[in-house]
Amino acid sequence: MTGIPAQSALWPAPTAARPVDATVTVPGSKSVTNRGLVLAALASEPGWLRRPLRSRDTLLMAEALRAMGVQIDTVPNNSSGSGEGARGGGDAWRIIPAGLRGPAAVDVGNAGTVMRFLPPVAALAEGPVRFDGDPRSHERPLHGVIDALRALGARIDDAGRGALPLTVHGTGSLEGGTVEIDASSSSQFVSALLLSGPRFNQGVEVRHVGGSLPSLPHIRMTVEMLRAAGAKVDAPEDGGEPDVWRVTPGALLGRDLTVEPDLSNAAPFLAAALVTGGRVTVRDWPAHTTQPGDALREIFTRMGGSCELTEDGLTFTGTGRVHGITADLHEVGELTPVIAAVAALADSPSELSGIAHLRLHETDRLAALAKELGGLGCGVTETSDGLRIEPRPLHGGVFRTYEDHRLATAAAVVGLVVEGVQVENVATTAKTLPEFPELWTGLVDPGAAGPGTSGRRG
Ligand SMILES: O=C(O)C1=C[C@@H](OP(=O)(O)O)[C@@H](O)[C@H](O)C1
Numbered sequence: 001m002t003g004i005p006a007q008s009a010l011w012p013a014p015t016a017a018r019p020v021d022a023t024v025t026v027p028g029s030k031s032v033t034n035r036g037l038v039l040a041a042l043a044s045e046p047g048w049l050r051r052p053l054r055s056r057d058t059l060l061m062a063e064a065l066r067a068m069g070v071q072i073d074t075v076p077n078n079s080s081g082s083g084e085g086a087r088g089g090g091d092a093w094r095i096i097p098a099g100l101r102g103p104a105a106v107d108v109g110n111a112g113t114v115m116r117f118l119p120p121v122a123a124l125a126e127g128p129v130r131f132d133g134d135p136r137s138h139e140r141p142l143h144g145v146i147d148a149l150r151a152l153g154a155r156i157d158d159a160g161r162g163a164l165p166l167t168v169h170g171t172g173s174l175e176g177g178t179v180e181i182d183a184s185s186s187s188q189f190v191s192a193l194l195l196s197g198p199r200f201n202q203g204v205e206v207r208h209v210g211g212s213l214p215s216l217p218h219i220r221m222t223v224e225m226l227r228a229a230g231a232k233v234d235a236p237e238d239g240g241e242p243d244v245w246r247v248t249p250g251a252l253l254g255r256d257l258t259v260e261p262d263l264s265n266a267a268p269f270l271a272a273a274l275v276t277g278g279r280v281t282v283r284d285w286p287a288h289t290t291q292p293g294d295a296l297r298e299i300f301t302r303m304g305g306s307c308e309l310t311e312d313g314l315t316f317t318g319t320g321r322v323h324g325i326t327a328d329l330h331e332v333g334e335l336t337p338v339i340a341a342v343a344a345l346a347d348s349p350s351e352l353s354g355i356a357h358l359r360l361h362e363t364d365r366l367a368a369l370a371k372e373l374g375g376l377g378c379g380v381t382e383t384s385d386g387l388r389i390e391p392r393p394l395h396g397g398v399f400r401t402y403e404d405h406r407l408a409t410a411a412a413v414v415g416l417v418v419e420g421v422q423v424e425n426v427a428t429t430a431k432t433l434p435e436f437p438e439l440w441t442g443l444v445d446p447g448a449a450g451p452g453t454s455g456r457r458g
C-alpha cells in the first residue's frame with residue numbers, strides 16, 4: 001500500500017501548527033459492511049453493498065464467504081441498481097448467494113466480526129470449515145458462539161479449547177431453537193447467532209444470562225439490519241423480555257444497501273477539532289443510525305466543543321479548551337481509545353468506566369492505554385472496569401500500538417498537540433481504515449490533502 005510505513009516503522013504523528021479546519025470523507029462502517037456481507041450471503045437472491053468498507057476486516061469477511069461458495073464481485077458503483085442505493089462513486093460489491101459448502105479455510109485475522117459471525121454460517125454449509133487467525137484471535141473469547149452452536153445441533157472440533165483454531169463440520173442445515181449464553185464478554189456472540197438465525201430450521205431464541213451485556217447499539221444494528229432484510233425479530237427494546245431475542249425462520253431478501261460512514265473511525269477527526277480548537281465536518285453523517293459513534297456528539301460536547309448536523313454532515317467545533325469527563329462507556333466501548341487520548345489533554349481528570357471487556361479486544365486496551373499515555377507523562381490508573389486519567393504536561397516519545405488500530409488513531413490525536421509523538425506501526429490502522437495516515441496528514445496540512453480530506457482555508 002502506498003504511503004503507509006512498514007510494520008515496525010515509527011510514524012512521526014503530525015503536529016497541528018494551527019486549529020484544524022477541514023472536511024473529511026470517512027470510509028464505510030466496518031460493522032455495517034460485515035453484517036451486510038453475511039446477510040447478503042445468506043439471502044435467497046442477489047444483493048448489493050455500496051460504498052462498502054475495504055479494509056483488512058471486511059476483505060477477510062468477503063474472502064471467507066467466497067471460500068464457502070458465495071460470489072462477491074467488485075463493480076463500479078454506477079453500473080446497475082436503482083434508487084437511493086445507487087448514489088455515489090467508488091466500487092460496489094454485488095453478492096450472489098449460493099449453496100454454502102466446505103471444505104473451506106477461513107482466516108479471521110483479528111476480526112471479532114469474522115471469528116464470531118461466521119461459525120454459525122459455516123454450520124449451514126455442507127462440509128468442514130476450518131477457522132484460524134492471528135495469534136491474538138486464539139485469546140479472544142469465542143466460547144459463547146461455540147457452546148451455543150453445539151446446543152443448537154452443530155458439530156465443532158475445537159480440541160476442547162473453547163477458542164480458535166477450530167473446525168465446524170457443517171451438514172447443510174442446523175436445527176436451531178432456544179439457547180442460553182453468557183455474552184458479557186462480547187455482544188458479538190448475540191449478533192452472530194441472530195444473523196444466521198433466519199436460516200436455522202426452527203430459527204433461534206437467544207437468552208443472555210450473566211453479567212451486563214456490552215455494546216448494545218451493535219445488537220440493535222443486527223436487529224435493524226435483519227429486519228431490513230425481511231426477517232422477523234423480537235427484541236427487548238420492543239417490549240420483549242429483557243436480554244432475550246427471537247428470530248423466526250424464513251428467507252432473507254437481497255438488499256441494495258449503501259453503507260454509512262464508520263462513525264467510530266470519525267472519532268479521531270472530531271477529536272482533532274476538539275483538541276486544536278478547530279472545526280471538522282464529517283460528510284454524510286446519518287440522521288438515524290445504530291452505530292455507537294453517534295454518541296460522540298454528546299460525549300465530545302461534554303468535553304468542551306459543540307456540533308451541528310446539517311445536510312453536509314456533522315460539523316464539530318472546538319473552543320481550545322478540553323474538559324475531563326466521567327462516563328460509562330459500556331455501550332460504546334470501541335470509542336474508548338480516542339476518548340482517553342482527548343481526556344489526557346483535558347483541563348481536569350476523567351473517569352471512564354463500564355469497559356472491563358476491552359481487556360479482551362484487539363489487545364488489552366486498558367493496560368495499553370495506561371502504559372502508552374502514561375509513557376508520554378499522563379497520569380493513568382487502571383480501575384476494575386476502566387481508566388482514571390489525570391492530565392499532566394505531556395512530552396513526545398514512542399507510542400506502541402500492539403496491533404490495535406484504535407491505539408494508533410488515539411496516539412495521532414495526542415500527537416496533534418504534543419510534539420515528538422512517534423506512532424509504532426501506524427499501518428495497523430488497515431484493520432478498519434487503511435487510508436488513515438493520508439487522511440490525517442490532509443487534515444493537518446490541507447495542501448497535502450488527498451481525495452478524502454479537504455481543507456477549508458484558502
Ligand atoms: O458487532 C460489532 O460490529 C461490534 C461489536 C463490539 O464488540 P464487543 O461487544 O465485543 O465489544 C465492538 O467493540 C466491535 O468493534 C464491533
Ligand SMILES: C=C(OP(=O)(O)O)C(=O)O
Pocket residue numbers: 110111112113334361362406432
Ligand atoms: C473491538 C473492535 O473490533 P472487533 O470487531 O475485532 O471486535 C474494534 O474495532 O474496536
